[in-house]
Amino acid sequence: MVGDVQTDDLKDIMKLWLDNESTMSNLDSSFVRVSSALSGVWNALFGQTRANARLNAIASYDQSNELFKAFLSKDMMYSCALWGEEEGGVRGDLLLPPNQASHALESAQLRKIHHVLQKARVRPGSRILEFGSGWGSLAIEAARSFGCEVDTLTLSVEQKKLADERIMRAGLQHQVRVHLMDYRELPAHFEKAFDAFVSIEMLEHVGSKYYDTYFRVVDWALKSKDATVVISSSTFPESRYSGYQLTHDASQRRFTLDGVENHSAHYPRTLREWDRRLEANLDPSLLAKDFPDLMTDKAAYESFKKKWRYLFAYAGAGFAKGYITCHMLTFIRERDMPASCD
Incomplete structure (x- = not known):
């Protein structure tokens, strides 16, 4: 991050690394095995305790709302968008003139929100429980366009503050x-x-240790009949971290898997859009x-920005190469009917 290595195309460097990752890992296989084992043990034994969950929220989301405003869509949806023909598809930004793609992220994120809510089978008056508020994007749209009532949870003080402001303005x-609540602390009502x-x-x-707890809480909060679960998650190859594959096991006896969608192809463009907006909009002020230190220390500011661009490039290459995937899972109650088909 301090300029020791310069490249004109960070994405290609990431793809080259992923293409050769298995070979490079053999250069120090003992270290790789030990570190992977320790990481797996930590996640399996400890997972996300309530204290760890709060600390991770602070590290990830309590940094600066202004930072996220600089690169997210106007609705501040911080997840994979769904690109349609109107935006030229998943490679539209690489094919369309820049002026035609300037507002594409907003429409693609709105499509994603509507798709999730339609899969959730909500209707006017439905009550939705959401884990992970973000800045209120989905909750606001569910209330405004679908007539729903939403209770949404976050561990981020900064996210709650801005989400509350946006909800009030709407x-x-x-x-x-x-x-501002951990999902394991839901009130009795x-x-x-x-x-x-x-x-x-x-x-x-x-954390995989808590998957069973997670679905037990969801089961407890949802009505016993005509209830739907929609979960979207980034997943990693089973050989590197099998905990991400345990979702279906944790949901069994409570819900029936109704649908699986792979949104991975939509993530690279989302990340490219975030990177362009960050480069165009972020300023020390x-x-x-x-x-405050970034106002006076130009090197520190450039390093700060490079970390985010590095993240976008690495994740984009990972999704493009299949090293990381993004799936959306839909569950229904065991005796509930699937979507109407006759």
Whole structure:
């Protein structure tokens, strides 16, 4: 991050690394085996305790709302968009003139939100429980366009603050409630109160040890009949971390798997859009409140920005190469009917 290595195309460097990752790992196989084993033991034994979950939220999301505003869509949806023909598909940004793709991220993210809510089978008056509020994007749209009532959970003080402001501006404070709360601390009156459960790219933070707890809580909160679960999560190859494959096992005896979608092909363009916006919009003055040192230390600011661009490039290459995937799983109650087909 300090300029020791320069490249004109970070994405290609990442792809080259992923193409040769298995070979490079053999250069120090003992270390790789030990570190992988320790990582697996840590996740299996400890997972996301309540303290760890809060610390991870601080590290990931309590940095600066202004930072996320600089690269996210206007609705501040921080997950994979779904690209349609209107935006030129998953490679539209590489094929269309820049002026035709300028607002594509907003429409693709709105499509994603609507797709999730349609899969959740919500209707006017439905009560939705959401784990992982983000900045309230899905909850706001569920209330505004679908007529739902939403209780959404976050561990990020900064996210809750901005989400509450956005909900108030939209006049939806009577339909949407943001709770600063761990999912294991739901109040008693949530029991069997909800028609649908939604969680977008939050499961990655749960830890495999707690998958059973996670689904037990969801089971407890959802109505016993005509209830739907929609979960989106980034997943990793089973050979590197098998815990991400345990979701279906944890849900058994509580829900029936109704559908699986692979959204991986949609993530590289999402990350490219975030990278372009970060490069175009981020400025030290936007970060002055939360990172005052970056106002006076140009090298530190450049290093800060490179870390984010590095993240986007690495993740983009990972999704493009199949090293990382993004799946959306839909569950229904065991005796509930699938989507109408006759």
